[in-house]
Amino acid sequence: MTLACREDDVPPGEGRNITLEGTRIAIFRTDTGWYAVDAVCPHRGGPLADGIVCDHAVTCPLHDRAFDLRTGESPSGDRVTVYPVEVRDGEVYVEVVRAPVAA
Amino acid sequence: MSQRDRIVIVGGGIAGQAVAEALRERDPHVGITLVCGEDALPYDRIRLSEILVDGSDAATLALRPEEWFGDHDVDVLLGRWVEGGDLDAGVLTLDGAEELRFDKLVLATGSQPLLPPIPGIGLPGVHPFRDPADCDAIRASAASATHAAVIGGGLLGLEAARGIAAQGCDVTVVHLVDRLMERQLDPVAAAMLEPALADLGINVRLNAATQEILGGDRARGLRFKDGSSIEADLVVVSIGIRPEKTLAETLGVATRRGIVVADSMRTSHDRVWSVGECAEHAGMVYGLVAPILDQARVAADTLLGRTAAYTGSILSAKLKVAGIDLVSAGEAEGDTAAVVSDAAAGTYRKLTVRDGKAVGAILLGDVRGAEALVAAVRAAEEVTDPLEALAAASAAGPADLPDEAQICNCNGVCKGDLVAAVEVDGCTTPREVMARTRAGTGCGSCKPAVIDIVAMATGGLNEEPAYLCACRKQTREELADQIRAQGLRSVSEVAQCCGTGRDCGACKPALAYLVSEVNDNRHREERHARYINDRVHANIQKDGTFSVVPKMRGGVTTPSELRRIADVAEKYEIPLVKVTGGQRIDLLGVAKEDLPKVWRDLDMPSGFAYAKAVRTVKTCVGEQHCRFGLGDSMGFGIEIEKAWEGLHTPAKVKAGVSGCPRNCAEATIKDIGIVAVEGGWQVRIGGAAGASVREADILDTVETKAEAMRLSTTFLQYYREHADYKERTYDFVPRIGLDEIRRIVTDEQLGAALRERFRLAKAATIDPWLERDTPYHPRQFTDLDQQPEPTVVVGPPEEARR
Structure with a gap:
C-alpha cells in the first residue's frame, strides 16, 4: 500500500486527485468511509474528484454519469477501477493494483 | 492456454x-x-x-x-x-x-467501399464514406469546398450529403438510376423525397452515369455519360460495398x-x-x-454446438437525416397496396400486400405507427384490408404493439424486452431502461418510441410529482416544511433527519439551495453538497479547466479594469478571452489551482457566471446617449444588478433593461426584462432564447423606476421560493400562470412579506471570490500532489460566520 495523503487533506464529502505509481486516482472521503477509483470518467474524461459524492457513489460533473464507489460500476455500463484504501493513524493508504491487461 | x-x-x-x-x-x-x-x-x-x-x-x-x-x-x-x-x-x-x-x-x-473504376477516382478530393478517417477528410474538404458531389443516392449517400450540407457546402447527389433509394422506395415516394432534400440544401441529379472525375491535380468536377458535367471540388463516393x-x-x-x-x-x-x-x-x-x-x-x-438456423432477414431502414422522417420495410412494390398521400404536406404512407400478407411498408413525412407496420411486415401478417391496416397503425399507440414488435433495430430490442425491464427488473425511467436493454444506444432514432413504451409500462412519466429527492420520493414542499419545523440549518442535518440525498447524491445541490433559501442564507454552508462550480466559484469546462467571468454591472467597464483583465490573461497564459452574450468578459481555460491568484490579480468581484444565481443584467446605452432612448436603461440596469447580485436562485436568472421598445438589450427574451416605454416601464417575466424560445410575458407597465424595481424584485423572490430546482422562469411562469403570479406579487401584504425575506437573504450575501484569501478548506483549489497556498485559514470566511 502507498501513502497517499493525511486524512485532513480531503474535505469531508469531497474527492481529490493524486498520481500514485503512474496512475491518476481520485480519493473520496464520505460518511461511510474512504474510497479510491480512477480519476477520469470513461465516458468523456470528466474529473470524477470534482463530482457530487454521497455515501458510496460519485456523479461526474460533466455529464452526470454515476459510479458506485465500492464496485466502480455505473448504470450506464461504464466502469472505473476501484483501489483498496486503508486509514492508519490519520494517514490514508491506497493499494495501486493495475487493471489486468488483455492478452 | x-x-x-x-x-x-x-x-x-x-x-x-x-x-x-x-x-x-x-x-x-x-x-x-x-x-x-x-x-x-x-x-x-x-x-x-x-x-x-x-x-x-x-x-x-x-x-x-x-x-x-x-x-x-x-x-x-x-x-x-x-x-x-x-x-x-x-x-x-x-x-x-x-x-x-x-x-x-x-x-x-x-x-470495403465499392469504388467505380473510372478515370480520376484516385484524385485528391475524392473520398469514400466508410470510417472516421473518411469523415475527418470529408469535413476538412467541405470547409473549403465550393461545391460537393455525392455519387450514390442510397441511404448512406444521402446521409453523407446531409453531413456535407450541414457544413454549409452546396451539394449534389448523383444517382445512376431514375429514383433515390430504389431498394427501399417506390417511384412516388422517391420523387417526394427530392423536395424535402432540396429544403436541406441537397440537389439531386438522376439517371446520371458518372464517367470521369475531372481535374488534373485534384477533383474539379464530374462528367456524365450523356456528355454533360458539373463542378465539384469535393467528391464522396457511396455506391455500395464489396x-x-x-x-x-x-x-x-x-x-x-x-x-x-x-x-x-x-x-x-x-x-x-x-x-x-x-x-x-x-x-x-x-x-x-x-x-x-x-x-x-x-x-x-x-x-457452441446448439442448433439454430438463419433464414434471411426482412430489411427495414430509417433514414437518419434530421428534418426528414422516412421508414421503410420489406418490398417497395407488390400485388396490392394501400397508399395514403398528401403531396402538399409531403407525406406518403404505403402498405404493400402479396397473397394476403403484409410484405412491405413505406412511411415518408408521417411515420406514426411505424413500429406496428414494420412488425406486421416482419411477421408477414395476414392483411384483408390494407387501407384499414394503415389507418389503424397511424392511430396505434405503444399499448397496441405486440410484444415482438422490434423497437430498436440496431440492437434488436423488442417492446417485450422494454416492458420486462420495467416490470421485472424494476427500471423506472427511460434512461435506466436504455442502459439495461441497450435500446436507443445505436443510431438513437427509436428513443421517442422507447420513451413512449416506458411511459406506458410505468403508468405515465408525467403523473409522478417532481421529487427533489427521487430516491426517497420527497418533494421540495415536504422538505421545506421539515426544515422549518425542525429548524434544520445544513444539508447534513436534513440528510440525518430525513435520509435525503444519501442514496445517489444527485439531489444534494437542490437540497443545498433549499436549505439556504428557507434559512434566508443564514444556513451552515457545506461545500460537498454544491456542484464543483459552486465549490470553486468558476464554470467547469469539458477539459476540466475553468472559466472566470468578473462582475461588470450592466456590461459597463473601465479602462483600469480592462487593463487588469489583459494583464491577468497574459500572466496566466489564459488561452481564450471572449465577450459573452450577457455583455461580460470571459477568461477561459484557467487551471483550478490558479483561480485564487487570478481573482486576486483581477481585484474584481465574482460575476456569478457559474452559478444558479442572478447572472447578468444586460443593458443598452439608453436615453443618456441614444437618440431613440426613452429611459435611462444603463443606469437602471446597474441599479438592478446591485440590488440582486449574489443571490442564488433555483435556476440561472438572466435580466435585461432596454431603453426603448427597439429592445437592443433583448429584454423581451430574458427571465426578467424591463423595457422603457412612453410614460413608464414595462416589466416582463419568463422569457427565454435558449433551447426553447419564449417571449417574456408582460407582468405590468408602471410609471416609475421605483415601481418597476419593486415589482420585478417581488417576482424574483416569489420565484426563489416556489420554483423547483433547475426550473427556469420560462417553465415556472406558465406552470403557475401569469394571472396568479400577478395576483400574488401585486398583493400589498403578500408582496411586502416577499420583499422582507428578499431583504434578509440579500443582506447575507458576500462576494465568494473573497475565498481566495479565506478558503473553506486548505485544499479547496488543489489536488493532493499540489502544494496549497500557504496563507490559508481553515473554516468559512469571517463574513459567512453568522
Missing part, C-alpha cells in the same frame, strides 16, 4: 463485436479472442454520419468501453492482421509471423460474391464461420445492422 475451447474472431467491426457478445452471453467460459485490424476498439459505424454532421470525436462511437473487454474476458488484439493459416491444424499466422491457435474461427472481415473475402480466399474457404455460409452460418470448412457484410447467405449479402445481429446470434448458438 487452458483446456477450454478458444474461438478466434477476425474483424473488429459491429459483426465481430456482436459475435463476441452473443458468445459471452451464452457461455461464461469459452475462450474468445477478437483480432482487430484497426488500432481502435469496435465502433458503431451506423452513427458515422453524426460525426460528419457535428464533428464530434470518433471515440464517442465506441460500442463498448475498453474495460468491457477485460470484464468479460474477451482478449483483444488491436492493429494486428491475419495473413494466413492452416485451418485443419487450427493455426492462424499474424503479421510478424506470430501464430494464433484456435478451435473455431469466425471471419467477420466486413467490407465483401472483404481476401483472407477467406487465402485460407481456402469457398466464396462467391461473399464468403458462402449455410443456415448455420458455417462456411465450406467445418471449423470456420462467417458473419456480417463479408458473408453471403442464400445469395444475399447484408449491409444493414439488424441482419448482422440476427446472424451473430445464430452463429453464437451453432459455435
